[in-house]
Amino acid sequence: MRTEPVAFHRVIVRAPSENTFSGARMIVPPADAFDPAKVRITPVSEVRAGDTVIGTIQPHYDHLLNPIDRAHWVSYFSHASKPQTADARPVDPSHCWLCTHNAYTRSIGAASGHWTVDGCTTYRPDSLLLVVPRELA
Template sequence: MPETIPLHRVIVSPVTNRGPFGARMVVPPADAFDPATVRVIPVSEVRAGDVLVGTAQPHYGPLLVPLDRAQWVSYTSHKTKPQTADARPLDPAHCDWCAHNARNAGKDRSCWTVDGCTTYRPDSLLLVVPREYAQEAGR
């Protein structure tokens, strides 16, 4: 039986210092990552050694109804580094920052975290350089 591969509809734009509506944005350094190695994956699939380079922000239609695609990409604004651990469900006991995020999550306790205890909704899509490519770049 063939394996199903999920494809995420994301419009990945080039790195620019202007947002979709002209707002100034901070961009990553030119040597932060090779754009050809970037993959779009759900937050739950981030592994130790992967390099997180940005997020795919959801596109909302009229009445703030989420659509099935991403409209824009937000890149990290700093030199990236490999994740030290796999993504994990939010654990308020992990640290003070996780406890703070858990209080602000309200009823939605299904959030996930990555290095630095950044919290994401479980359906968030991230721009990641898989560890296999990240290791090659570090050689």
């Protein structure tokens, strides 16, 4: 029998809350924005048309911006998200003025390995997103 390794992502997903550990208030998605049981952690490159991206998973960084090896934090979008109209794709700097600006000022170009989904939000190649897959929507 052949075995294959399974990659586990070190993430703790908490329900959206208006209060943070520091006591600051945050805007959270509407209560009926998504069913928590349908949420999956998905690499940005695997987002497909029809999937609904509801948030991001970010690593902790030290003072030199090196990732710290511990659980990541979750950031939910503060609105009810809509299904994606296209699959995730590598960043195209000629897509619009914002993409051109980001490619110039932040070195997020076609060769950078960054990805985008609907809109012009760019993600690092190793980014994880909170997604409600189209099959579960």
